[in-house]
Amino acid sequence: MILYDAKQPGPNPAVVRLFVHERQGLRFDVETIDLAGLENRKPTYRNTVNARGEVPALRLDNGRIITEITAICGYFDEIAQGGRRLFGNTPEERAEIHMWTRRAYLEVVLPFVTWWRGTDAAEEAYRGHRILMPEAKRSHRLLADQGLNQFDEDLEGKTFIAGDNLSMADIMLYGFIGTNVATGEIPWFNVPQAPQRRRVVRPYGGARCQPEDDDRFASTRRKLGWPSMENDPIDVTGDRGSCQRDGARRR
Amino acid sequence: MILYDAKQPGPNPAVVRLFVHERQGLRFDVETIDLAGLENRKPTYRNTVNARGEVPALRLDNGRIITEITAICGYFDEIAQGGRRLFGNTPEERAEIHMWTRRAYLEVVLPFVTWWRGTDAAEEAYRGHRILMPEAKRSHRLLADQGLNQFDEDLEGKTFIAGDNLSMADIMLYGFIGTNVATGEIPWFNVPQAPQRRRVVRPYGGARCQPEDDDRFASTRRKLGWPSMENDPIDVTGDRGSCQRDGARRR
Numbered sequence: 462m463i464l465y466d467a468k469q470p471g472p473n474p475a476v477v478r479l480f481v482h483e484r485q486g487l488r489f490d491v492e493t494i495d496l497a498g499l500e501n502r503k504p505t506y507r508n509t510v511n512a513r514g515e516v517p518a519l520r521l522d523n524g525r526i527i528t529e530i531t532a533i534c535g536y537f538d539e540i541a542q543g544g545r546r547l548f549g550n551t552p553e554e555r556a557e558i559h560m561w562t563r564r565a566y567l568e569v570v571l572p573f574v575t576w577w578r579g580t581d582a583a584e585e586a587y588r589g590h591r592i593l594m595p596e597a598k599r600s601h602r603l604l605a606d607q608g609l610n611q612f613d614e615d616l617e618g619k620t621f622i623a624g625d626n627l628s629m630a631d632i633m634l635y636g637f638i639g640t641n642v643a644t645g646e647i648p649w650f651n652v653p654q655a656p657q658r659r660r661v662v663r664p665y666g667g668a669r670c671q672p673e674d675d676d677r678f679a680s681t682r683r684k685l686g687w688p689s690m691e692n693d694p695i696d697v698t699g700d701r702g703s704c705q706r707d708g709a710r711r712r
Numbered sequence: 713m714i715l716y717d718a719k720q721p722g723p724n725p726a727v728v729r730l731f732v733h734e735r736q737g738l739r740f741d742v743e744t745i746d747l748a749g750l751e752n753r754k755p756t757y758r759n760t761v762n763a764r765g766e767v768p769a770l771r772l773d774n775g776r777i778i779t780e781i782t783a784i785c786g787y788f789d790e791i792a793q794g795g796r797r798l799f800g801n802t803p804e805e806r807a808e809i810h811m812w813t814r815r816a817y818l819e820v821v822l823p824f825v826t827w828w829r830g831t832d833a834a835e836e837a838y839r840g841h842r843i844l845m846p847e848a849k850r851s852h853r854l855l856a857d858q859g860l861n862q863f864d865e866d867l868e869g870k871t872f873i874a875g876d877n878l879s880m881a882d883i884m885l886y887g888f889i890g891t892n893v894a895t896g897e898i899p900w901f902n903v904p905q906a907p908q909r910r911r912v913v914r915p916y917g918g919a920r921c922q923p924e925d926d927d928r929f930a931s932t933r934r935k936l937g938w939p940s941m942e943n944d945p946i947d948v949t950g951d952r953g954s955c956q957r958d959g960a961r962r963r
Contacts, residue, residue, distance in 0.1 A: 532810035539803040556778045556787035563780040592855050597848035604843050
């Protein structure tokens with residue numbers, strides 16, 4: 462089994478990495494694709510891995526290729542040895558986590574990313590390999606803001622998005638957005654200064670300081686070191702923001 | 713278990729209905745919501761069923777509400793008694809169907825629907841209950857066309873989108889688009905006259921006539937009668953188009 466991962470991890474590869482580390486019990490080979498060099502848009506990758514030119518992709522032992530991050534993570538969840546399921550243990554839990562994962566993607570992540578795809582930076586990065594929508598930046602920001610407002614309400618009294626434990630839904634929302642926030646390319650997300658949505662921005666260290674055990678990805682951050690990642694896609698404290706706790710600067 | 717279904721079935725309720733009929737082995741109560749009267753946007757529905765004001769929704773026997781069509785259908789797939797699974801029987805099949813369902817939604821359905829949400833008809837229908845994107849209609853048509861082109865290539869030599877049988881992926885693509893095509897609100901989809909994409913438009917009776925047994929939803933159409941539906945969301949022949957077979961007008 463081979464995971465085609467990215468040398469410069471954008472949010473999609475970052476979500477799969479985060480899933481792998483939270484899920485535990487997975488072993489596979491990794492092949493690193495150079496996104497900045499558009500290796501994923503070249504004929505070799507498109508003809509042998511993914512005709513759509515997207516990363517990540519997973520080559521199963523039967524030779525079939527699986528793309529789409531939720532499909533890759535769902536497969537991993539089924540085959541992992543040990544660890545804890547992140548898509549749920551019963552039909553009811555799976556339905557709830559599925560629902561929240563899709564809401565997170567469609568209501569927040571997608572408008573958020575499509576906003577970014579309207580920027581000059583996206584035009585430079587994609588170089589004609591994607592239809593962008595600069596004309597709809599304002600609408601996409603409105604949609605993302607509306608989605609974040611809704612999630613902030615949904616999180617009232619909850620630590621995790623779906624159920625009592627961290628699930629794929631948290632990984633979708635925070636893994637994806639975390640990457641974009643970390644790059645500093647979404648100035649209006651404005652994490653540390655956003656008092657309007659305290660609940661939904663918690664994992665980014667924004668708005669209010671959390672005790673360490675209220676940090677949903679603390680264990681991942683500690684254990685992980687994000688091998689082969691050039692930056693931690695979740696940690697947006699430090700140079701890009703700060704959150705004081707007990708008078709000490711938090712990393 | 714209660715399914716909140718629509719009196720005037722838009723594409724989301726239609727996808728769940730199509731799934732129920734193809735999946736078989738499901739029993740539940742139905743409560744019909746008046747979308748045209750915006751019953752789903754009123755406080756009663758939003759406070760007791762779905763804060764997001766969307767239909768369909770499923771009330772489980774434990775009282776929890778599940779929304780998002782793929783989550784509802786996925787739950788149905790797990791609990792149905794008899795029939796045939798439409799999300800796959802093994803982790804590999806499930807990953808493949810999951811991948812194709814998500815591709816169908818993100819690459820074709822969503823740009824297609826978002827195009828429609830830029831029309832005057834959508835503005836009248838939603839009456840302020842959704843952020844629309846009239847400024848990005850052209851981009852959304854381009855994206856939907858690009859997605860349909862890709863699916864037409866993907867379908868080379870295949871009858872169904874994922875694997876050897878009808879799956880959730882077919883239901884997502886054809887159930888969703890079929891509803892919009894049936895209403896005549898997507899003039900550029902141009903089914904019966906579209907020779908450029910013969911494979912992907914087959915289920916709509918377009919481009920080339922199909923023998924009855926090559927009609928992916930023939931069994932549904934025959935058995936179903938689409939109870940409580942005001943129009944068949946899949947059948948776009950008849951008044952809105954026609955496909956001559958053996959000299960006879962086909963319904």
